[in-house]
Amino acid sequence: MNLSHLDANNQPKMVDISSKSSTLRRATAQAKIQLPSCLQTYVKGDEILLKKGAVFQTAIIAGTMAVKKTEELIPFCHQIPIESCTFAIEINSDLLVTIQCTVKTTAKTGVEMEALCGVTIAALTIYDMCKSLSPHIVIRDTQLLIKTGGKTTLLERPLYGLILTGGHSKRMGQDKALLNYHGQPYAIDLYKLMQSYCQQVYLSARPNQWLETPLASLPTLPDHVSSVGPISGLLTAFQTYPNVNWLVIACDLMQVKASTIEYLLTHYEGMTIATCYTNLEQGFPEPLCAIYTPKAHRIFTEAYQAGIYCPVKILKPQPCTLINPQNVCELMNINTPEDYASIDH
Incomplete structure (x- = not known):
């Protein structure tokens, strides 16, 4: 075993960090x-x-x-x-x-x-x-x-990943999760990216949505509750694994990078419901690129039972950690063929 505090002669030394980036x-x-x-x-x-x-x-x-x-x-x-x-x-x-x-x-x-x-x-x-x-x-x-902030990330509880793919993609005209992204379906690219940060990564989907597709082999959490948008996938994840943190990213955020996730992790606060990027135009939390803590389970369940299905409306009155994005383009929704044509893929 190589110990960083010992030199070639087994003498103690300070670790050289001169080549690292701040x-x-x-x-x-x-x-x-x-x-x-x-x-x-x-x-x-x-x-x-x-x-x-x-x-x-x-x-x-x-x-x-x-x-x-x-x-x-x-x-x-x-x-x-x-x-x-x-x-x-x-x-x-x-x-x-x-x-x-x-x-x-x-x-x-x-x-x-x-x-x-x-x-x-x-x-x-x-x-x-x-x-x-x-x-x-x-x-x-x-x-x-x-x-x-360094090469490794540690949170106080396990971090699982959830890729929201259960939408119908009506404006796009085809499933956004299957859109070509540098030679493979975008959901697969995002899955591989999130694996670097999460102990487990799942696709959120409608039951049997990805049978006989390139996504069939990826771990999936089929919606347990009536499909009423992203809240169905969120609640399914919270109910299935209630004691973990969830890194949630929607499949229409096709410009999310490693730096997007790392910046979110760096500002994570475990005492709040969620750590989210702020929508700078509207000032509300961006719920579909966020880290949720177990506290979100009860809040979202009560909202669902009250007929409130919009994640933004659920999060706005709650104690969330809001951070400004470093690059707003990374949080742009790709909803139409024109949006898709405008990005590097």
Whole structure:
């Protein structure tokens, strides 16, 4: 095994990142702290108030300081310009505290260690401020949840892919999923692209839609609910695998690139319903090039039962992470033969 921190003579060294490109990178780490019941008296809303001060606020300050000092604490860590450092601390009725630290940078290497240092020092600060009341405090489950922007991507739960192909393509006059794209049906090209990021990729389709076609061999999720547009495919995916994230892309977005997906992943926020691109003309979320979290399952189910089938209308009032596209052309719908003729295929 070749270890990047050892040179040819098995001597320790800093990894050479000079040939890498600077990209937007993000990491989120998490730690949990189980507090004893004697601290219940000091819980005031979302904070613990002691004579020493506000525990969680102090922990956030300490954790942020640790993030900025990571290269001094961990051997061979590179000095990285920290562009963003945020904390989220929650305490439940059982006095289980959950801390998350998210760090962002535009650099040649990632910020996983910065996020882990931040969340660890924040946890230790909570321990230090509370230990005089009880020594029975347990710090546990410190882990990296999310890493994006580098060669590998890590999310806090599995990422599955869904290609929406169940439409009737009336304006195009033929199935858009089967349109030639550099020598193969576009759905196959998109399937291969999404495989680079997802553990599993499925076509969303009407029952038996792709029998005896070039797409017949691809994994398919036939609609479980009445076919009323994209919501049928979305609900089928959410119901079939409710505990995963879903990267959803419609087959009429024929200019989606690897960079489109990577930019979406870099800005992913697991605490919201979905991470979506913004339609810059209308200002609403683009639901058919998005990452959905398991929270979307209930929201879409309730909307469907209420007769609301438009994904845009469902997402607009919900807490979504909206990002501006780097290239609006990548999100242009290819709906007509004229649209298709206008793109490189």
